[in-house]
Amino acid sequence: MDSALDWHAARAALEWQLEMGVDEALADAPVDRFAAESARVAAQAQAAPTTATAPAAPMRAEAVDPVAEAEEAAAAAPDLDALRDAMGAFDHCALKRGARNLVFCDGTPGxxxxxxxxxxxxxxxxxxxxxxxxxxxxxxxxxxxIGLSRAESVYITNVMPWRPPQNRDPKPDEIAMMQPFLRRHIALANPDVLVIMGNISAQALLGKRGILRLRGQWAEAEGRPALPMTHPAYLLRTPAAKREAWADLLSLQAKLRETANQG
Incomplete structure (x- = not known):
């Protein structure tokens, strides 16, 4: 009985092999190809050098200092046109990506x-x-x-050359990275007197905020007389403040006469 079962099982196995394409016997015993491949890999591993190679150290991105790069770019500008180009090429301020234009200056240089x-x-x-x-x-x-105009006697710029989204206040880091350009701008324009309009300007040039407290009080910024004043936009919203602005304009007029006499 057992031999009959063995004979039928062997026949079934041979028929299955024929169906699978086995039509020739190459050896008396089957060959385990998986075991042969494992043995080949093990042999290669034994023949390989045993000295382990240390993994390569991960690459570190160098830290970028936007303020340092701004200082270097600003210092390298020999004139106002070169300074405009340097500011246009400065890519570290995120405001640039949302602005239509670089706002550099207006009025009369010098x-x-x-x-x-x-x-x-x-x-x-x-x-x-x-x-x-x-x-x-x-x-x-x-x-x-008071007899002044941007066409003949006034030069105008901003702390920030790009518009903040929704006209929000510039962030401290944005102001800091543009300060080197502003300082160079003032040096190249070389005015006798600075008029600092608004809180952001006071923060950038005087290191102080609170323009309603600072306005009308002469200070010094970048080595020259500086007069803080309320921004014209504030005066349009607060007409009662125009009287104080008029007093500041008269103070500016007097300072220009004073510096002219000293020269």
Whole structure:
């Protein structure tokens, strides 16, 4: 009985092998190809050198210091045109990616009065010039009241050359990385007097905030007389503050006469 079962099982196995394509016997015993492959890999491992190679140290990205790069780029600018190009090439300020235009300056380079505003608004961003919206038009009327104009006697820039989204205040790190460009801008324009308009400008040039407390009090910034004033946009929102702004303009006029006599 057992032999009959063995014979039928062997026949079934042979028929299965024929169906699978086995039509020739090469050896009396089957060959375990998986075991042969494992033996080959083990032999190669034994023949390989035993000295272990230390894994390569991971690459470290070098830290970027935006302020240091800004200082280097600003210092290398020999004139205002080169400074504009250097600011345009500076890619570390995120505001640049959301702005339409670099807002560099307006007015008369070399003028005795240099006004430093805060940051561009919508109109300034579209035109690439500072103080061209309603606040800019009001600024022009303020200057005309004491015989000044951007066409002849005033040079204008901002702390930030790019518009912050939704006109938010620039962040401290954004101000810090643009300060080297502002300082170089003032040095190249070389005005007799600075007018610092708004809180952001006061923070950048005087290291202080609280423009309503600071306004009208002469200080020194970048080695020259500096007059903090409320921003024209604030005056449009707060007409009662225009009287104080008029007093500040008269103080500016007196300072220009004083410095002219000293020269």
């Amino acid at each position: 003028a005795r009065v240099m006004i430093v505003g805060e940051a561009p608004g919508r109109e300034e961003d579209m035109q690439g010039r500072p103080f061209v919206g309603q606040a800019g038009q009001f600024l022009d009327r303020m200057l005309a009241a």
